[in-house]
Amino acid sequence: MRAPLAEIEIRGVFCQELRDSQVRIVLEEGRLSRRxxxxxxxxxxxxxxxxVELVRTHQASLTRLAxxxxxxxxxxxxxxxxxxxxxxxxxxxxxxxxxxxxWIFRILVNRARTRATRESRTVAFAxxxxxxxxxxxxxxxxxxxxxxSGKWARPPAAWDVDTPEEILLRxxxxxxxETTVEELPPRQRLVITLRDMExxxxxxxxxxxxxxxxxxxxxxxxARSKVRSSLESYLERK
Amino acid sequence: MLSCxxxxxxxxxxxxxxLTLMDRIxxxxxxxxxxxxxxxxxxxxxxxxxxxxxxxQEEEPEVPEELLRRFASWKK
Numbered sequence: 001m002r003a004p005l006a007e008i009e010i011r012g013v014f015c016q017e018l019r020d021s022q023v024r025i026v027l028e029e030g031r032l033s034r035r036x037x038x039x040x041x042x043x044x045x046x047x048x049x050x051x052v053e054l055v056r057t058h059q060a061s062l063t064r065l066a067x068x069x070x071x072x073x074x075x076x077x078x079x080x081x082x083x084x085x086x087x088x089x090x091x092x093x094x095x096x097x098x099x100x101x102x103w104i105f106r107i108l109v110n111r112a113r114t115r116a117t118r119e120s121r122t123v124a125f126a127x128x129x130x131x132x133x134x135x136x137x138x139x140x141x142x143x144x145x146x147x148x149s150g151k152w153a154r155p156p157a158a159w160d161v162d163t164p165e166e167i168l169l170r171x172x173x174x175x176x177x178e179t180t181v182e183e184l185p186p187r188q189r190l191v192i193t194l195r196d197m198e199x200x201x202x203x204x205x206x207x208x209x210x211x212x213x214x215x216x217x218x219x220x221x222x223a224r225s226k227v228r229s230s231l232e233s234y235l236e237r238k
Numbered sequence: 239m240l241s242c243x244x245x246x247x248x249x250x251x252x253x254x255x256x257l258t259l260m261d262r263i264x265x266x267x268x269x270x271x272x273x274x275x276x277x278x279x280x281x282x283x284x285x286x287x288x289x290x291x292x293x294x295q296e297e298e299p300e301v302p303e304e305l306l307r308r309f310a311s312w313k314k
Contacts, residue, residue, distance in 0.1 A: 052301050056298055177288050196286050196289035198293070231281075
């Protein structure tokens with residue numbers, strides 16, 4: 001019994017003529033998951049419900065991501081809109097080298113970058129050169145928290161005080177996290193958004209952002225350290 | 239032997255499962271002996287959990303009319 005298309009890891013070029021579409025999808029050393037294959041097929045067949053489903057699935061995440069590049073909500077919305085249009089026009093050429101989702105998000109990132117360079121208020125970031133923090137070595141925790149030999153001088157307090165999860169669930173706490181993330185250097189913010197907020201794995205995040213796994217991990221480390229530190233300050237004040 | 243300070247710099251590599259075998263052993267050994275660093279790791283985990291809760295899911299986003307129209311013309 002032949003393995004279903006989704007489970008075949010293809011080396012070399014595999015070409016399949018879809019029965020109900022004129023389009024040939026070329027799979028090259030990649031894996032077009034069953035789900036992606038199904039979605040693409042439906043979309044190419046003009047199935048509007050498939051398109052609605054796709055948009056609804058990713059709209060919020062795409063918008064969140066766009067907001068990292070452009071502050072203005074209306075402009076971010078435009079960027080997302082443009083992304084969907086680009087998805088449609090590029091769909092016939094989608095080769096399945098990445099997942100559909102990664103591909104869509106990559107388009108968004110490119111669109112958002114382009115747009116950011118046009119918006120004067122985000123010129124500094126549009127450079128997408130090194131963030132200040134990439135040049136300086138950061139520390140996860142302030143040095144004065146440790147003795148000269150590196151032991152905790154002022155150790156981390158327990159956060160689950162009276163009612164363990166309750167404090168952590170309060171809206172204010174989430175707001176602190178949100179604000180801290182918004183104030184991170186852009187690349188850190190991008191990584192932490194994709195990894196910890198959107199729940200993507202390292203590989204997917206790296207594919208979308210076009211950075212190495214190591215670089216991504218450094219950014220993630222700094223971002224998480226900053227958020228933890230903000231939370232600590234906030235929770236200790238309560 | 240790792241210092242507590244070094245531990246705070248390695249925590250992400252640890253959670254990402256990117257430590258070398260030796261470093262992972264050292265990391266775990268230190269954790270076993272140091273409740274402060276255990277506390278720190280817990281804080282980091284709690285931080286990540288909170289981040290995961292942030293996308294406060296709004297109701298189903300509306301698909302803009304314009305987009306549907308574009309789709310309709312695209313599929314021809």
